[in-house]
Amino acid sequence: MTTAVAETVSAPAPPRPRRAWVGALIGVLLDTLTILSLFIGVSDVSPASLISGGSEGTAAFLLVVSRAPRTVAVVLVGASLGIAGLIMQMLVRNKFVEPGTTGVTEFATFGMLLTIVLWPGLAVMGKMAVAAVFGLLGTWVFLRVIRAIPVRQLVLVPLVGIMLGGIIGSVTTFFAYRLDLLQSLGQWAQGSFSTVMQGRYELVWVAAAMVVVAWFAADRFSVVGLGEEFATNLGLHYQRVVAVGMVIIAVITAAVLVTAGMIPFLGLVVPNVVSLIIGDNVRRAIPWVAGLGALFVVACDILARLIRFPYEIPLSVIVGVIGAALFLWLLLRRRTRAH
Amino acid sequence: MIALENVTKRYGSTTVVDDVSLTFGGEGIVALIGPNGAGKSTLFSLVGRLLKPDAGTVSVDGLDVATASSPELATALAVLRQDNHVGARLTVHDLVEFGRFPHSRGRLTEVDRDHIERAIDYLELDAYRGRFLDELSGGQRQRAFIAMVLAQDTRYVLLDEPLNNLDLRHMTEIMKLLRRMADELDKRIVVVLHDINFAATYADRIVAMREGRVVADAPAAEVMDAAVLERVYDTPVDVHEIDGRPVALYYS
Incomplete structure (x- = not known):
């Protein structure tokens, strides 16, 4: 009786959709794979070798210089890219957009190419800043363009984005071709963490800050x-929130592009x-x-390292295959619902 | 009081709202009627600070809409448009919680929670509070949006075609609810309606617009007149007295 009275006095906790076990599963898997990721590679880094080698041993050195930075980068990139997609989907009110399907990534890549041509000696931070500014421009252009589409059709919006990205991408390719920089371009287009190590991954913290x-x-x-x-x-300054969102998207896109592609x-x-x-x-x-973004990339990165062990295949290949399959499933699933 | 003074809005060379002067706030429910393209929605956008008038001023309780702070206006006036994003996977509770945003700025206090609970109770949505909006029927969803507006706790509530896509039962339900809100909670409601019989039954005052101008503005019973309605809609309308109430027939 007393408990019933107490419940009516304090406002009941808002019921949330209960999917706690899925969340717990993601957490456990993420932790497990993150730790696993530290010990996967050609050189022997394992708990045993770490203990026998001590803090001065090769294993400890590799862990600090290569494995840990790589794992941190993978986790943060996965997490922040997911957030960039989420924010973009909120701003555009369309579930089928992300920086990669709206021309933002292509604009940022163009910015990267520009830094190589105009300021070859620029520090990584500077490159990222330029890429971010171009990413911001790309987001702005995209938002402008879709405003001109009379009917905000679900699939038309990402299609326009992909076309926009295609145009910017071909301009970038043209200049890269003329300036003999196609190889750099190819490198960015293939996301991979194989070259990530201490001193070359810290920018992902900027992306994490955006999260x-x-x-x-x-x-x-x-x-x-x-x-x-x-x-x-509701008294919100719409344009201001959109501006903050655009910065988040652009900075994350640029930071990821510079560190991983x-x-x-x-x-x-x-x-x-x-x-x-x-x-x-x-x-x-x-x-x-x-969490899910991080888990997805960690899992794909581990696969990329294991499939042709001791060689690595580009992470973007694995992510592309699995991601495309998931995307198709989402598309077809949506169609079965009344719309 | 919501006061519009000589408000004009043009899109290019078309004048959508033409020198309109109106005040709302004296009556519980004002129904805004008129054919498509009469400028009803544009009028709402002007009051709701989504559009700036080309001429004239709009004020809410003496605050000029053009210069007053948007968060402050949001505690006095709520505008619900017909284009509610029904695809969003937000729960009813989430939505009602957003109604407190002008007061809480995202940090809910006990007072905010109290308002949320009362709004959910008032709309009898307790059983659905954990449901996503895209899992609700049209009537339930409309009630969820009205609960949000209630939680926003404004004196003035503007609703743009809240009966759209609802069946007979839910239309009646919503109109009765608005009547209760006006009578019990002392809300001042302005509602765009297409069914003039609903307007006649539930509104205290009817404002009719046509081609951007106010062509009739009077107590409901006076606007329910064959000649007036014909002028508004440019189509023959019969008005009959049924059970002591004027009923418009336009099914010829």
Whole structure:
């Protein structure tokens, strides 16, 4: 009796869709694979060799210089790319966009090419900054272009984005061809963590910082996801929130491009899967998207290292195959629902 | 009071709202009627600060909409448009919680939670609070949006065609609910309606627009007149007295 009274006095906790076990599973898998990732590679780095070699041994050295940076980079890239996709989907109000399908990545790549041609000696941070500025420009152009589309059709929006990306991509390729830089271009287009090591991965922390920014503004992005009219009614400065979102997207895209290259489909697939599980409330979705994104890339990176061991195949190949399959499944699944 | 003074809005060379002066806030429910393209939705956008008028001013309780802070206006006025994003996978509770945004700025207090609970109770949505919006029927979803507006706790509520795509039962349900909100909670509601009989039954005052101008503005009973309605809609309308109430027939 007393408990019943107590319950009516305090407001009941808002019931959330209960999928806690899925979240726990993602967490456990992520932890396991992250630790596993530290010990996979040609050289012998294992708990045993670490103990026998001590803090001065080769194993410890490799762990600090190569394995740990790689694993950190993989986790942060996966998490932040997922968030970039999520934020973009909120801004555009379309589930089929991400930096890779809207021309943002292509714009950032063009910026990278420009730095190589114009400022060859620029530090990595500078390259990333230029790429981010171009990514921002790309996001802006895309948002402008889709505003001109009269009917905001579900599939038309990403199609326009892909076409936009195609145009910018071909301009980039043209210049790269003329300037004999096709090889660099090819390198960025193939996402891979094989060259990541200490001193060459720290920019992913910038991407991680953007995830924190996204988390702070999470409610605002949820509201913006319901449309400009809706957001304005609630007293939100729509343009300001969109601007913050654009910066988050551009910086994450640039940081990932500089450290690992292009990783397709991730930003598209992960937020969609999370949306199916727990819905579109950004505050609730962020840890899920970050966790699932990280898990996805860690798993793919481990596969990329193991399939032709001791050689590596590019991560983007693995991600592309699995991601494309997932994307198709999402598309077909959506069609079966009434729309 | 929501006051529009000589408000004009043009898109290119077309004038959508033409020198309109109106005040809302004296009556519980004002129904805004008129044919498609009469400028009803544009009028809502002007009041809801989504569009800037080319001439004239709009004010809400003395605050000029053009210059007042948007968060402050959001605590006085709620505008619900017809294009509600039904595909969003937000729960009913999430949505109602967003209604508190102008007050909480994202950090919910006890007061906010109390408002949320009351709004959910008022709309009898307790059983559905954990459901996603895309899993609800049209009537339930409309109630969820109205609960959000209630949680927003504004004196003025503007609803753009809230009866769209609803069946007879749910249309009646929503209109009765609006009536209760006006009478019990002292809300001032302006609602765009296409069914003039609903307007006549539930509204205190009817404002009719045509081609950007106000062509009739009077207590409901006076607007329910064959000549007036014919002028508004440019189509023959009969008005009959049935059970002591005027009913418009336009099914000829």
